[in-house]
Amino acid sequence: EEAARGRLATIDATCPLVTKVHKEAVRFAQEDYDILLIGHEGHEEVIGTSGEAPDHIQLVDGPEDVAKVEVRDPSKVVWLSQTTLSVDETMETVDALKDKFPQLISPPSDDICYATQNRQLAVKQMGAEADLVIVVGSRNSSNSVRLVEVAKLAGARDAHLVDFADEIDESWLEGVSTVGVTSGASVPEVLVEQVLEWLAQRGFEDVEIVKAAEESIIFSLPKELRRDLREEAATLAAQRGGTGSGEAPASA
Incomplete structure (x- = not known):
């Protein structure tokens, strides 16, 4: 408003x-x-x-x-x-x-985010093998906090939540031979890469990917952005003497 x-x-x-x-x-x-x-x-x-x-x-x-x-x-x-x-x-x-309530009904489809579920599945596999699990994510991110809990329940000796690589305490690595790294569902990939670089500098160079599921779901852009892209494409087409069909360019 x-x-x-x-x-x-x-x-x-x-x-x-x-x-x-x-x-x-x-x-x-x-x-x-x-x-x-x-x-x-x-x-x-x-x-x-x-x-x-x-x-x-x-x-x-x-x-x-x-x-x-x-x-x-x-x-x-x-x-x-x-x-x-x-x-x-x-x-x-x-x-x-x-x-x-025996007559309780369930929602027509699963409410829990598929990205959240897949990360939890991967952390269950990882936690059984890792001494330490580092979760990249914010403290007000529910799915990130859950990943720390899942890692500990899966058998990880220790698990911590960090926003950035520089928040990792080197003392966490004492006696650790295997570190698991994951992130909250909306964490930028660059933050995970920075954690992997930090670990590599301290002797943990070998990285093995744990993939619990293939993700193929793609969401369309918000309708406001789609509208703006169509209008921009139409304007560009008009300037170039095109048809002005309103179709967004493939690169968009």
Whole structure:
């Protein structure tokens, strides 16, 4: 609203997977379901999803919260989840909810982000072999924090979260022969490369890639950017005496 008053251009860069959960929340609220949102209290995504249907959503912050959940009609209950949770932790909460509400229905498709799931799978493999796991990501990134937890549960002796390579403490390397490196789902690749360079300078030159899944999903650009690209292409075509078809150039 402030941007509109200032006549500023705005771009909705919400992750499509989060938008999917928002739409599910609106749809189930319109059908008058009680919505049990599995997530962490105070997390930005949870606040955003809850705001889509505040009168129908109640937060369930882990299995220990299930006992206090009350619904109007046990036959009209659905669960949704924050997209960046641990898969194992989420399903533990879902199982507890199903024990209490046998008619609980699930969302039509998995809410947890595929990139989050794939990283957790890779870290499970890595944690079983690595003495130390370094996760590149911010402390307010739920999926990055989860990766540290998953690494420890998978068997890593130690695991730490860092924003940048210069935050690594050399004392973490004492007695370590194998280091696992991963990152949060939205971390720039250059930050991971800097961590690998830092480790290489300290004797960890050999790198083995752990790939848990092939990712083939590609999201289109936000519609505002697509519109701007079409307009730019049309303008360029007109300047060059072209047809002005409005198609964006292939390089865009």
